[in-house]
Amino acid sequence: MLTSLNPPFRSVYTPSPFQMHPFHWWECGQGTETVVFLHGIMAHAMAFRLAVSPLAARFRVIVADLPAHGRDQTFRSPDDIPPTVQGLSRWLDALLASIGDSRVHLVGHSLGATLGFHRALRADRAPLQSLTLISPGLKLRTPRQAAGLIKRLPSPLAQLGMNRLGIRLLEPLQWRRARMTTDELDAYLEPLKHPARLDFMLRLAADLVAAGDRSQGAEHIALPTLLIWGDRDHLLPLETAHRLERAIPRASLHVFNACGHCPMEDYPDDFNRLLADFLALHAHP
Template sequence: MAVNEEHIYSPGYRLNVNNVQIYYEYYDHEDPEAKVVVLVHGFLSSTISFRQLLPYLTKKYKVIALDLPGFGQSEKSTSFIYKLTNYGQLIIDFLDQLHIQNVILIGHSMGGQICMHAAKKAPERIKKLILLGCCSYVKRASRSLIACSYLPLFTWGMRSWIQRKDVKQNLLAVLHDTKLVTEEMIESYKKPISEAAFIDSLIRLLRHREGDMCSQELKDIQQPVLMIWGKEDQVMPVKTGYRLKHDLPNAELIVYEKCGHLLMEEKPLEICNEITRFIEQDEQKAANQKETS
């Protein structure tokens, strides 16, 4: 992918993918053969959630981080159908437009489910998956709640709920180390959810989002999968990680002590080291076999 050198660390780019404006950041690498990793954020989040991980990953790889439709700086589309499978297809179409063939996907929380959908759709292009506190086994919203979402007062109620949400308290709930929560961090995470149209996107996601993949569907994902979990994760308890490891044919699970759901903020260096080991292990095995042959 040709990117002007002076724009490597620019604030970001915009790309029209299936009539939706997508915001993304691209970090080039001096090695033209460096692998490409794509970062996919979770629910109520954006590229900001990878801010601590990026400085480590960009030393080793070409890195792309994007805001999903409805989140961050991407379009709050009224035409996009906010289903996980459609998000997965959008990742593939996004890569098509950038003329990128082979990537490793890294997904946090809901982004992990989206990465798995992309992996099922394009197994020849998605070489490996890295799932961080991956959202799993969540069912679709009830019919009654979906029906209520069409009532005139529902949007007002949702907007009031978002306005009342204390970003600081939310961050404290997803982090084990509460000392990490600073005013700068609060402002960084508050900005992407402050846009008025964000509420409408959340309502569409509530209506459209299907349930997470079931055990049988997960067995179809044949790529190597690295799962990393925080033992103190209160959003997706670690027992979910063990269940997911059982259902995925080719997965390993690493659990960090004293770490919550937003583990990229708490363990960025450790996560990057595990990611590097996981990505490079095939090459290392091949090199070892060559030496012994």
């Protein structure tokens, strides 16, 4: 679906350290610095289809598929990538090494932002130059007790909701109908119909819910950080956004009004300007 953008994105499979199964990402641009987008759970690279093209004139732009999402193949190595945030954190380390650039600006949404947050906590932050956290899934409204129910949910049963009607009832896919065409929605749904992928996603969701609050240590993030939130996000309490802004020394917060869990979908033009201004401020001259 990203091949229809201007400039068109090319589909890239590249070797990973995880047995024989490669990473998959979409790429365009030829800048001296790289912007890496990471989507949320039960999504894939096309989640950023409205946000990536404006950056391609200045940056190399990579939109990665998380394990089991989109066209990713790395999830087929379960001993190396378990369906946990910790497992995906190791995956992100390997992904950044495979990308190979010395200056990376990481832009994450929901689960992708959670991974970016924990990567930025480490002392060896290279190659990261800046961090953008869009609705980071660090503290969910979902009760921790729900983790057991999610883990026991059979993927064939979950598959019953993977259709045009069912998916519109879910976050983070609760997007305005005008933002996604029927063809785009069908493309979005396709990976969710794969039993092995969906099973991986469900076990990953259980791990996310079970942890409770993953936002500890925010004061140790030294990177310039842009926090983006929607004031009507029913997955994430807005109080967390303000707490992170206070805790992260170089953080700035932008809250979109009348906006849900996906600001890049609800307000794409404003979102793109906000992100472009932030990246321009922290890119190498």
